[in-house]
Amino acid sequence: MFSPAWSLVCFALFFLMDHPSQLESTEITERTERNSSQEFTSSVSSIMSANENPLTSHVLDTAIGRPAVGVPVTLSKYENDQWRNISKQLTNSDGRVGNMISSEEFSSSRYKLTFETLSYYDSRGEKTFYPYIEVIFEIETPEEHFHVPILLSAYRFSTYRGS
Amino acid sequence: MSTRRERSTTAAPPPPPPTMAGNSDNPLSAHVLDTTIGRPVPGILITLSKEENGKWRKITEQVTNKDGRVARLISQAEFTPSSYKLNFNTKSYFESLGQKTFYPYIDVVFQVEKPEEHYHVPILLNAYGYSTYRGS
Numbered sequence: 693m694f695s696p697a698w699s700l701v702c703f704a705l706f707f708l709m710d711h712p713s714q715l716e717s718t719e720i721t722e723r724t725e726r727n728s729s730q731e732f733t734s735s736v737s738s739i740m741s742a743n744e745n746p747l748t749s750h751v752l753d754t755a756i757g758r759p760a761v762g763v764p765v766t767l768s769k770y771e772n773d774q775w776r777n778i779s780k781q782l783t784n785s786d787g788r789v790g791n792m793i794s795s796e797e798f799s800s801s802r803y804k805l806t807f808e809t810l811s812y813y814d815s816r817g818e819k820t821f822y823p824y825i826e827v828i829f830e831i832e833t834p835e836e837h838f839h840v841p842i843l844l845s846a847y848r849f850s851t852y853r854g855s
Numbered sequence: 856m857s858t859r860r861e862r863s864t865t866a867a868p869p870p871p872p873p874t875m876a877g878n879s880d881n882p883l884s885a886h887v888l889d890t891t892i893g894r895p896v897p898g899i900l901i902t903l904s905k906e907e908n909g910k911w912r913k914i915t916e917q918v919t920n921k922d923g924r925v926a927r928l929i930s931q932a933e934f935t936p937s938s939y940k941l942n943f944n945t946k947s948y949f950e951s952l953g954q955k956t957f958y959p960y961i962d963v964v965f966q967v968e969k970p971e972e973h974y975h976v977p978i979l980l981n982a983y984g985y986s987t988y989r990g991s
Contacts, residue, residue: 852984
């Protein structure tokens with residue numbers, strides 16, 4: 693037979709385990725609101741980032757199904773009948789490059805991305821057909837985001853306009 | 856004085872007709888296909904250049920035929936181990952269709968290490984994407 697004291701202890705334990713305290717409820721509510729706020733802020737930041745980061749690229753090695761890390765990528769802009777280098781970056785651990793050009797500089801023009809894929813294959817001790825890959829494209833709507841990836845293998849590549 | 860029969864037997868045999876497979880003075884060919892409509896692309900101007908002393912020297916330019924192909928872009932004698940560039944003037948094709956395209960032209964730069972082999976460099980073309988590969 694349970695004593696009244698023991699029943700009281702069990703009831704208290706049950707209540708505490710399944711029903712958060714009022715203080716904890718408040719904390720959970722605040723945390724949820726913070727998370728929602730953070731998600732909204734993050735979404736807004738993403739939208740803002742897309743405009744501030746109007747051009748991105750990505751190199752995937754489709755022979756191994758992995759991103760191609762450490763590929764030098766140079767962005768050039770065609771001005772006055774010649775190419776002017778804007779930036780040069782290495783693809784990161786996800787095979788990506790971003791922040792290649794500011795939205796201010798990203799005007800309607802012709803651009804070129806040069807992917808130094810030979811160095812990638814040299815580092816892997818593999819031969820490739822292409823000493824480098826150039827993709828030349830024209831921008832008419834610079835307010836949009838442009839993603840220019842390369843699906844790469846040693847004797848084949850493809851590219852497309854992504855968003 | 857040799858007779859006509861003797862002169863004909865000592866004349867050099869005619870060269871074999873050029874073929875797509877195997878070299879026979881046709882070590883490099885190209886092809887453009889529009890994969891949006893599943894058809895070859897005739898009338899594309901293709902320019903072949905060879906890298907010499909750090910500069911590109913134009914070798915030839917040809918227009919793709921009704922099958923979207925060009926061949927005999929370079930002689931076997933000139934096709935030495937080097938880097939080559941094929942420039943495909945693809946925008947004119949889309950302009951003729953009244954379509955926009957992302958690419959004003961397509962350059963494919965490739966390395967030849969075994970010029971005794973045949974190299975085929977096709978473009979599978981769309982207005983907003985393309986692919987290429989080393990064919991034989």
